[in-house]
Amino acid sequence: MSELLEMAKKAKQSSVVLATLSTPVKNNVLYESADALLDGMDMILQENQKDVEAAKEAGVKAAFIDRLTLTEDRIQSMAEGLRQVASFNDPVGEVTFMKTLDNGLIIGQKRVPMGVIGIIFESRPNVTADAFGLCFKAGSAVILRGGKEAIRSNKAIVEIFQQTLQKEGLPKECVQIVPNTSRETAAEMMKLNGYLDVLIPRGGAGLIRNVVENSTVPVIQTGIGNCHVYVDESADLEKAARIVINAKTQRPGVCNACESLLVHKAIAEQFMPEIGKALQQKKVEIRGDKQTLALVEGAVPATEEDWATEYEDYIISAKVVENIDEAIAHIRKYTTGHSEAIVTENYTNAQRFLNEIDAAAVYVNASTRFTDGGQFGFGAEIGISTQKLHARGPMGLKELTTTKYIIYGNGQIRE
Numbered sequence: 001m002s003e004l005l006e007m008a009k010k011a012k013q014s015s016v017v018l019a020t021l022s023t024p025v026k027n028n029v030l031y032e033s034a035d036a037l038l039d040g041m042d043m044i045l046q047e048n049q050k051d052v053e054a055a056k057e058a059g060v061k062a063a064f065i066d067r068l069t070l071t072e073d074r075i076q077s078m079a080e081g082l083r084q085v086a087s088f089n090d091p092v093g094e095v096t097f098m099k100t101l102d103n104g105l106i107i108g109q110k111r112v113p114m115g116v117i118g119i120i121f122e123s124r125p126n127v128t129a130d131a132f133g134l135c136f137k138a139g140s141a142v143i144l145r146g147g148k149e150a151i152r153s154n155k156a157i158v159e160i161f162q163q164t165l166q167k168e169g170l171p172k173e174c175v176q177i178v179p180n181t182s183r184e185t186a187a188e189m190m191k192l193n194g195y196l197d198v199l200i201p202r203g204g205a206g207l208i209r210n211v212v213e214n215s216t217v218p219v220i221q222t223g224i225g226n227c228h229v230y231v232d233e234s235a236d237l238e239k240a241a242r243i244v245i246n247a248k249t250q251r252p253g254v255c256n257a258c259e260s261l262l263v264h265k266a267i268a269e270q271f272m273p274e275i276g277k278a279l280q281q282k283k284v285e286i287r288g289d290k291q292t293l294a295l296v297e298g299a300v301p302a303t304e305e306d307w308a309t310e311y312e313d314y315i316i317s318a319k320v321v322e323n324i325d326e327a328i329a330h331i332r333k334y335t336t337g338h339s340e341a342i343v344t345e346n347y348t349n350a351q352r353f354l355n356e357i358d359a360a361a362v363y364v365n366a367s368t369r370f371t372d373g374g375q376f377g378f379g380a381e382i383g384i385s386t387q388k389l390h391a392r393g394p395m396g397l398k399e400l401t402t403t404k405y406i407i408y409g410n411g412q413i414r415e
Helices: 003-018 023-039 041-057 062-068 072-087 126-137 148-167 183-189 205-214 237-249 265-281 290-295 324-334 347-356
Strands: 095-100 106-113 116-121 141-145 175-177 198-202 227-231 258-264 285-288 315-321 339-343 361-364 401-408
Touching: 003 116, 003 141, 003 175, 003 183, 023 041, 023 072, 023 126, 023 148, 041 062, 041 072, 041 148, 062 148, 072 126, 116 126, 116 183, 126 141, 126 148, 126 175, 141 183, 148 175, 183 205, 198 205, 227 237, 227 324, 237 258, 237 265, 237 339, 258 265, 258 324, 265 285, 265 290, 265 315, 285 290, 290 315, 315 324, 324 347, 339 347, 347 361
Parallel strands: 116 141, 116 198, 141 175, 227 258, 227 339, 258 315, 285 315, 339 361
Antiparallel strands: 095 106, 106 401
């Protein structure tokens, strides 16, 4: 029996225990886990530093290092995220409706745990804490398979959670980290039907595509973010500049960062040189169409591939468009369905954009960086779903449960 299959069997057994835990017990474990994270901060930071040094030696890009790096503040945020999850209403057991049929049957529907959730992710060790907190509160065991770059950090965090679980008399296998980060373990995880109830990939386009195309376990697709900001002819240009700079540079290595800028031709001569200079001051490379190249000194020609690329880096594609129709058509062609924004003072154009752009989050006059469970007031999230079945947008506690029908009878039989 493979190591991963053994882990899956233990997770399945643990999920039975988890499904029956009361809300106070779950909340207490989460509060204790938050405290344990802070108590173990020095150990986590030491292990994380080893990961960061190895990644730098391997020559990975700066945005990747940023995602990988933990600090005291980030660990504090991880602990606070667990406390927030503990403070939220427990979705498990919620009765969504109940009615009495003509034959006397009482039929209802209530929320229940998924069972065992698998998560394949890349270089963000904070995902380990978010995933444990959300899955545990939602009553499901979780198997985590992170990338090799963060394996020391992930193992340290999971070890702390497992010690807390055992201290509280619960199976440590409620949360597990796959120690082998080879492609073979990822492929095996995608075939664990009968053990995993759902698989969630978090990472770049290649990882997500691989899971979606090869998994026989049901998948919730998350995270690919080729996000656009369209600056309309009626835009407040000072407002537009703040939004574009924030959306691109506040944290470029995440899925809700802006990757493509579209500017109406009526304001391009005024706005493009200014925003180009501002982006370049932030070390952003601009890849543009012919009109952008003429207006922005130092910009380089964009290829067809650029319009469809999620850079996760200090790079942005930029294009001057004839009107809102071309902007909408361009976004429809290249969007990954994550987050799209318009900057405009025209109400009609704002409403058109909201109605005609098909994405999990559509903004008027705000940065795409807000697409986040915490920013939306949901607390920690397991990812941003870009599909349309079961969940869409930031996935919190509710999206990590399923439902079942409950029926009360008094001897009724079907005629």
